[in-house]
Amino acid sequence: MSSHRPFGLPASAAAAVVLLVAVAGCSSPDAKASVPVPRPQAAEAAVCRALAKELPDTVAGLERTGTEPDSELTAAWGDAAIVLRCGVPRPEKMNDPQAQGVDADGVNWLFEPREGDGPRFTTTYRKAYVEVTLDERYAHDVAPLVGLAAPVKKAVPSSL
Numbered sequence: 305m306s307s308h309r310p311f312g313l314p315a316s317a318a319a320a321v322v323l324l325v326a327v328a329g330c331s332s333p334d335a336k337a338s339v340p341v342p343r344p345q346a347a348e349a350a351v352c353r354a355l356a357k358e359l360p361d362t363v364a365g366l367e368r369t370g371t372e373p374d375s376e377l378t379a380a381w382g383d384a385a386i387v388l389r390c391g392v393p394r395p396e397k398m399n400d401p402q403a404q405g406v407d408a409d410g411v412n413w414l415f416e417p418r419e420g421d422g423p424r425f426t427t428t429y430r431k432a433y434v435e436v437t438l439d440e441r442y443a444h445d446v447a448p449l450v451g452l453a454a455p456v457k458k459a460v461p462s463s464l
Contacts, residue, residue, distance in 0.1 A: 313380050334448050336370035337384035342377050344391025348432040352390035353378045355434065358455035361386070362446040386448045387440045390460075391434045408446050409453035425449060430460045 344352060356376040361368050366382030379388045397403050397416055404415040405428065413425040413436075420440035434456055438448055 336372040336374075337380040339375075339378040339380060339384070339387055339389065340369040340414060341373060342391040342393075344377070344432060348391045351376070351432040351453045354436075355390050355432075355455060355459040358453060359458045360455065363451040364442070364445075372435050383427045383439060388439045388452065389437075390432055392426065392433045393432055395435075398426075398428065406446055406449070408449035409457075411431075411453045411456050412450070413449060427456060427460065429462055429464050430456070431463050432460050434460060 342352075353376045356379070357378055359368070359379050363381045363386050364457060366385055369380050371378040371380050371387075377390050379387065395414060395416070398414055407412050411430075412428045414428055416424045417424070418424055419436075421444045422440045424437045425431070425433060426436075427434040434452075436448060436452060438445075444446060
């Protein structure tokens, strides 16, 4: 019984070609992070579109990448190490008097640890809620928030 191998290659070479194609497909420079798109009210969506125009090409040394689906309400940097969603609903955790927050260059953020992953931060006292999720590399690092503070301050007005 004979087995069919692509292009008449030996089995080991054929396996190497398949593996190489699979790896190349997974590491495409055009890969996009799968990010759920928020559905804010019209006024919040307008604020989020303004924020999209202000977002930097790099955050914490990571290049901006695309998101799937493509939306002005989402952004990602470094293969989704940093993901931003604008126009998210107000987090329930904001009702907790014990909730933790951080200030990064004048922008206040609700801090929420996530089991098995990096933290989630959501802006407070802004006309639209901006959520930033970080992977485990940023478990104790707010540098991405510092990199996003100026665009948030410029585009997302304070609600106070």
